[in-house]
Amino acid sequence: MTRLWTTSSAFFAYVFVLTALALSSGYASAQSTIMPMQVLKDRGNIRLCADAEFLPHSDSKMNPPGFDVEVAQAVAKHMGLDATMHWVVTMKGFRALRNLYDGECDFFMGLPRDESFLDEAFKLDVTSPYYNGGFATLVRKDAKSQTLTDYKASGVGVIMATVPDVRLFERGYQRKLYRSFEEVMAAFHNKEIDVAVVPALEAGWAVYKDEQSGLRVLADTDKAFIYPMGFGVRKKEKDVKAAIDAAIEALQKDGTIEKIRAKYGVPALAVAAAGAQPAAEAKPADAAPAAEPAKPKDESAAPAAHSAEALAADFPNDEKTIDKGRRLYKQACYKCHGENGVSGGTIPDLRRYKGDHYEMFATIQSGRVEKGMPAWNDYLTADEIKKIIVYVKSLPPE
Amino acid sequence: MTTKRLLLGTALIAATFASTSVPALSLDWKDVTEDRLLNADKNPDDWLLYGRNYGAQRHSPLSQITTKNVAKLKPAYQIALGSLDGQEVTPVVNNGIMILAVSHQYIDAVEVATGKRLWRYELTLPADIDQFACCGRVTKGASLYGDKVFFGTLDARLIALNAKDGKLVWEKKLEDYKSGYTITMAPTIVKGKVMVGFAGGEFGITGQILALDTETGNEVWKTSTVPQPGEPGYDTWGLDSTKYGGAASWLTATYDPAQNLTFWGTGNPAPWNAAMRPGDNVGSTSLLALDADTGKKVWQFQHVQNDAWDWDSMNEAVTIDFEKDGKPVKGVIQAHKNGFLYTLDRTNGKFVQAVAFANVDWGTVNAQGKMEVLPGKRPGVGVKATLCPSFFGGKGWAHLAVDPKSAMAFIPTMDMCVTMDHEETSYKKGTMYLGASGEMTGPGKGALTAVDLKTNKVAWSWPNPSPLQAGSALTTDGGLVFVGTLEGNLVALDQTSGKELWNYRTPSGIVGGTISFGSGGKQYIAVVSGYGGAFPLWAGKGVPDHIKNSVNKGAVLNVFELGE
Incomplete structure (x- = not known):
């Protein structure tokens, strides 16, 4: 299955x-x-x-x-x-x-x-x-970089119509498309690619059963x-x-x-x-x-229910955090969402955002690229994103 | 064997069809020679250059449509262009063929008499481009030279297309868009050199102007707007601030053939927080006169020293000759964001005159051309200042038009005030480098304001309920001045009185340039409507409710002709 x-x-x-x-x-x-x-x-x-x-x-x-x-x-x-x-x-x-x-x-x-x-x-x-199933990064051991983000421009192997195909496209990665895991392995063999994001179990098995593969699996992967x-x-x-x-x-x-x-x-x-x-x-x-089923896409970050304590711990709502969040907002968000979250009308007004802190986190991290909202995970740390959210959630309503 | 022959036969037929359809257009494409560009005023039917002539006067010599008959103006056709981005384009027209950039999606060639599309080039942008563009996927347009069409892409490439079939001839990557370098301007083309500057003053780029060979795309010269170590003015950038110093030159330059000079306005120094770059910041918020052959700075004039307001001097530098107090002035004029219309002597960059054309409360420009700022009108770190005009300017990038005979300038203006202050910030690649906050005090308004250059006085002002932020004006020899509004209205006014004579509501807001051209003995007026760009993104509370509530996105080419 x-x-x-x-x-x-x-x-x-x-x-x-x-x-x-x-x-x-x-x-x-x-x-x-x-x-x-x-x-x-x-x-x-x-x-x-x-x-x-x-x-x-x-x-x-x-x-x-x-x-x-x-x-x-x-x-x-x-x-x-x-x-x-x-x-x-x-x-x-x-x-x-x-x-x-x-x-x-x-x-x-x-x-x-x-x-x-x-x-x-x-x-x-x-x-x-x-x-935990899903998709892992498979990388040539002798490749110049062992970090996925370094291949954003040069290209990452993926199997067509799989989650990494869609997600990496949204984040501006160049992708090299293959029809099957076997084709990806052949591409490694022919030195067409140095890195691929592929089904984790197949990747682990391929490396495990063939010590001469020259490949390694990175256990660290993207949340999505x-x-x-x-x-x-x-x-x-x-x-x-x-x-x-x-x-x-x-x-x-x-x-x-x-x-x-x-x-x-x-x-x-x-x-x-x-x-x-x-x-x-x-x-x-x-x-x-x-506890809870993982939700699709944006919501995958968060369990469905959050205790007040968890929320306070994840998103400390103090003045210093709000101010730092405001500055980061100016750098990353202001140019579209407007000063103090006041939209000029063509981009969603954040004061009307209905989701919770965790949903906003997921959206900022992976973006809504098809609508022009960038995926910020390569530019903002998780901590910075949290501060932005605390600031946005502190804005007075319309 | 039979199948093969059959296929071969089909291919031949296809090839025959292809070769008969292309020459039909290639016959019509008249090479855009240097001579035709220099004599643009003598070819009334064309609109070959972004600003119509090298001086960007946006004045059409056509006179079929007049103050008397303009009421009969009606759409000849309206074509949906398939884009939801802001349409800041000024189309160009050569011998009955319009070349039109539809944001960064398409470049179209359209037969103006019928609206028939002759070819389309599809542009592609990287999926993550929106992060690095300050103001949406906007472009001011494509430019023409010889048998080619030139276009600067948002991801900082310059492409050259064959004007006859829209096929790519060459393409050059000029800068790294992920460091914030983008191109939104229509290229400036002089004597076989295609020149561009980059937008990105909000991302901590440093202003660069490049000239490439139109045939090969090879670089001919490159000039940095910000002084480099050893150059005069380098010491006016304290705290080692030139590295991300901004001063982006992001609008199409003008050209004075008599002196072989190109005129480039430069943008704000970066970051907006002035305390992080003590000194005058020479090269920023200035008008630079560059030698067209070498890119060498011949003279420069700085309007704003140590800018604290985001008052770019990017505005088009229109060349115009007129008489002042009985003496001839070889002028280059700029309607500045700070609300003053400056006239300089274009032969030497010397200040001639300035006059306020918009609601200004921050102070004045003195007889030497320097700003005198009133107390409390300069924001700083922990110092809030409320002032008019806002960082959108008394004039945005909506281009003015002049009538060269009357020496009148018609300026699309904005009346919008802001409360600003500065704060520390740090450069972070891929994010904005501002160090300032600015909130509009309320909804903005606008006006088309006429200034008589000879007397340096405002002649009249036609009010509009929203800022005239991005719709460029057009004058004609029919005594008319046209301008598009954010409401989507294309309006025709009487040049002498400012009286509104005609108005047509296009399907979306207008943020592009109105043009006029002729074909088959008939005068046309055209504008692309399609709301978007910086205003709805950055203006926040400055956006009037009636714009927020009733203007939708969607690009449409509107072409008008006289009805019976």
Whole structure:
């Protein structure tokens, strides 16, 4: 299922119509087979839907079985069940989920806890994450720079229609487009590129299994490229989800998942220091937050609910901060949004901004480039952005 | 084999069609020679230069449309151009073909008699360009020379297109846009050299003026507006402030062939905080006279010493000859942001006269041409000053027009006041370098104001409910003066009385130049409407509600002719 997501997750964010269309066909044939925990226990096994040929995620030859399969086996074992396999083709995208809805299997591996994804897959729920999936920077070890931003002008390899394709374009990067991960690897081989932003697991696996690759994976990546990944389960089966959640928590604590991860070179994706995030600071990938689904695009920065204490800690609202924020506003924002946030009418008036501090943070960081709002993450630090937000939020209303 | 032959045949047919359609235009393209440019006033049908002639007088010798019949003026056609950016362009017209830059999206060639598009060149900009442009994706236009069209892009490239088919001939990257260097001006072209300056005075650039060979794009000369170590005036920039000193020369220059001088106004010194650059800051807020062949500074005149108000001297330096007290004046005039119309002797840069043309409360310009500022009107660090005009100026970059026979200047003006103060700032690449705050005291107004250069007095003033910030004026030999407003109105006034004779509301606000040209024996008036640019971005409280509430974006080419 990861394949579905890695290749088409840009669509989850942008093309709701298409995904809804794909789902409606699934809906027609869906059966309401209820498989509560008791049924699984009576049966003695839990069935996993996984791709037959998609290492490092899964492989029907079981040599090796793949990261997702081994985690599923450990989870099943923790639940006192046997894991059996139902092989599917994830290239079929949302159609592959029918296997789950139709009861061919009980869980699907490697689905993003992403709100836009769940909004569309309304019969689906996703458990706590067992790792941070997404996109990592793959760089030639002997390249002149090991920092992604240095390649803004010279070009970064991406797979077409993936999240990095869209995000890097928005931020003014030159991109070199490829159709598949294999094409990206060939481009490294032919020295067409020094750096690429590609699906993290494939990148980690490629480097892990070939010591001669001359490439390395940077665990630090952009916040927009990190997606916490869990197991997909049927939404009605809340007790199954709870049991899997408990198993994941235990397996994270006792180091089982970490060990499996090492076997497949799965990188511990974390937010790069320079593009730091506000509230939910980078956590180790194997302890990805169980709290809230990551939201798409701008909102990915922040959990949905913030305590007053968290807000005060992230955005200290004192005079000094406001003044510093005002000065930074003059440097970065004033030329479009106007003096003291008073718009002249052609650009959004910030005093009418409806989002919270965290949403504003995400927007400033990644911009709305198609509307002329720059992505500021290369020019302003997270701390500077926070100060600007404190200042803007302090402006008197119209 | 058969398929191959079939394909070959198709290709041949296509090639034949292509070669028949292109020459149709190439026959019409008349080379824009130096001689035609020098004698622009003798070719009434054309509008070959940005300011119509080398002196940028914006005066059309056409006289079919007059004060008597202008009421019959009506649209010949209106064409949506497909852009939501501000349209600050002054189109140029050569022998019935209009060359039109649609912001930084397209350069179009349009047959003026019919509105038919002959070719279109699509421009591309880097995705992150908006961060480095102070005032939106604006351009003043493209320029012509020989068989080529020249255009400066927002990301600081200069391109040359084949005027016959719009194909790229050469392209040069001139500066790093990520350091804030952008090009918004229509290039100045003299004797086979295409010259440009850069915008970016708000990003801590240093003003540069370049001349490139029109055929090859190779650099011929380069002059820095800010003095370099060893140059006179370098010591007028305290605290090592020349490095990010601004003084951007961001509007099209004028040219005096008799002296072979080009005239370039320079912008504000950077940052706006004057305390960070103690001294006069020679080279900034000045008029520079550069030798057209070498770029050498022949003379310069500084209007504002140690500018504290963002009062650029970028304004077009219009050349005009007239008599004052019975003596001939070889004048170069600039309607300055500080609200005074300056006349200098263009042969030596000596001050002749100045007169206030807008609401000015900060002081006056004395008989030596120096500003005398009243107490409390100079902002500083921790010192607030409320004054008129604002940093938008008593005149913005909307160009004035003159009538060379009557020696009258018609100035689009602004009445808008500001409260300003300064503060410490530090240079940060990719962000603005200001060190100042300035809030408008209320909604601005405007006027088209006529000044008689011979007497150095205001003759009349036609009021408008919004500032005439960016719509450039046009005079004609029909006794008319035209100007576009932010409301979107194109207005025709009587040159002698200032009386409004005609008014047409175009689909969007006008921030570009009105022109006149002839084709097939008929006189046309044209303007591109399309609201945007600096005013709505920077003016905040200065933007009148009726503009905020009823003017929408959207570029349209409006061409007018006399009706029955």
